[in-house]
Amino acid sequence: MATNLWFWIGFNVLVLALLALDLGVFHRKAHAVGLREAATWSVVWVTLALLFGLGIYLYAGSEPGLEYLTGYLLEKALAVDNIFVFVLLFSYFAVPAEYQHRVLFWGVLGALVMRGAFIGLGAYLLHRWHWVIYLFGAVLLITGIRMALKREEPADVGKNPMVRLGRRLLPLTDGYRGAAFLVTERGRRMATPLLLVLLVVEATDVVFAIDSIPAIFAITDDPFLVYTSNVFAILGLRSMYFLLAGVIHKFVYLRVALSAVLAFIGAKMLLTGVVKIPIGISLAVVAALVGGSIAASLIFPPGGREGERTPRPPGSAP
Numbered sequence: 251m252a253t254n255l256w257f258w259i260g261f262n263v264l265v266l267a268l269l270a271l272d273l274g275v276f277h278r279k280a281h282a283v284g285l286r287e288a289a290t291w292s293v294v295w296v297t298l299a300l301l302f303g304l305g306i307y308l309y310a311g312s313e314p315g316l317e318y319l320t321g322y323l324l325e326k327a328l329a330v331d332n333i334f335v336f337v338l339l340f341s342y343f344a345v346p347a348e349y350q351h352r353v354l355f356w357g358v359l360g361a362l363v364m365r366g367a368f369i370g371l372g373a374y375l376l377h378r379w380h381w382v383i384y385l386f387g388a389v390l391l392i393t394g395i396r397m398a399l400k401r402e403e404p405a406d407v408g409k410n411p412m413v414r415l416g417r418r419l420l421p422l423t424d425g426y427r428g429a430a431f432l433v434t435e436r437g438r439r440m441a442t443p444l445l446l447v448l449l450v451v452e453a454t455d456v457v458f459a460i461d462s463i464p465a466i467f468a469i470t471d472d473p474f475l476v477y478t479s480n481v482f483a484i485l486g487l488r489s490m491y492f493l494l495a496g497v498i499h500k501f502v503y504l505r506v507a508l509s510a511v512l513a514f515i516g517a518k519m520l521l522t523g524v525v526k527i528p529i530g531i532s533l534a535v536v537a538a539l540v541g542g543s544i545a546a547s548l549i550f551p552p553g554g555r556e557g558e559r560t561p562r563p564p565g566s567a568p
Contacts, residue, residue: 253474261474265362265481268298273355280429282347288492295486302482306475313529317470318479320533324469324515325483326490327508327540328462333491333498335454343447345426352429353444354488357451364456365480368463373473386464387519393461394513398506412453416446465512468519469532500547507543511536 299322307315340350375382416422420441427433431445466476514535518527 257474261478261481265485268485269355269359280348280352283351283489283492285493285496288489291489292486292493295482295489299479299482299486302478306478314470314472314475316529316533317472318475320529320536321466321469321475321479322483323533323540324466324511324536325462325480326486327511327536328458328465329483329487329490330494330498330501330504331508332454332458332487333494336451336491337495337498339447339450339454343443345444345447349426349429349444351488351492353448353451354491356431356448357455358484358488360448360452361455361459361484362481364452365459365463365484366477368459369473369477369480372463372467373471373476376467376471383467383519383522386467387516387522389516390461390465390468390512391516391520394509394511394516397509397512412450413446416441416449420446422446461512464519465515468515468522469529500551501544502552503543503547504540507539510539514539 300319303315303318303322306318336354339345340353345353372386421438423433423435423440423442425442426444427442429444430442431448433440433442462480463476466480470476515532518532521527
């Protein structure tokens with residue numbers, strides 16, 4: 251897809267305007283985000299993402315349009331793993347509901363910067379050394395297999411390296427100070443637990459980016475499509491969290507589907523010199539695996555009876 255500097259500038263100005271509108275108008279005052287508000291914002295972000303994809307389709311044609319849509323769906327699906335982490339993290343630190351959106355807002359802002367850097371690095375490596383695509387493919391295939399075989403156990407947030415490092419290096423207050431990340435007490439600048447939570451959110455996104463960025467380069471090598479689909483998927487992550495946090499535990503087969511998606515994408519990259527899988531097939535496979543796993547989780551829950559459903563993760567809504 252042919253793009254110039256003005257495409258990049260215009261898109262980033264649009265994103266910054268949307269974020270400013272979000273924080274400066276709709277979420278200027280800290281409050282707990284309810285299901286209705288989360289559902290409304292989810293529809294808004296998905297609609298904006300699809301309208302942008304329609305614009306790409308009309309401007310550049312069906313192939314780039316499908317590549318953008320597949321990349322967006324892939325990143326959206328992989329972002330679900332972040333929600334599991336957010337649920338555990340907010341529960342462990344007992345983050346008040348009215349401050350969770352603030353943490354996620356700045357977490358998303360930091361994630362956009364880091365994803366941009368990762369995407370730039372990935373594009374450079376693939377342009378400079380084509381064989382890197384096989385390295386990306388091997389990493390994704392191994393990650394998918396390991397995810398499928400890994401036994402799920404409750405995560406101990408207290409053992410997270412960033413949590414340990416933050417507690418050791420940061421002078422922390424003994425509790426929250428409203429929505430503040432930093433405060434001055436007794437003449438000393440101190441961090442609140444909310445800043446520590448934000449740092450863990452940012453560190454978690456770096457880990458997830460190691461999987462998601464190589465995966466989307468298997469869909470398209472166009473940096474603009476990679477970046478824009480990633481950004482729209484991340485922008486909708488906050489509302490998706492508030493919408494799904496209470497029911498995410500019910501999607502018991504989703505982790506298996508995501509592992510299959512990563513394995514499929516990894517195999518596609520490894521076979522790129524032998525066979526080129528059409529973008530339409532890639533879109534169908536990703537949609538079928540993710541959608542099928544969610545449907546199966548709701549229709550065929552483990553145990554098959556209401557009283558035998560999978561336990562909720564700590565902190566999830568009843």
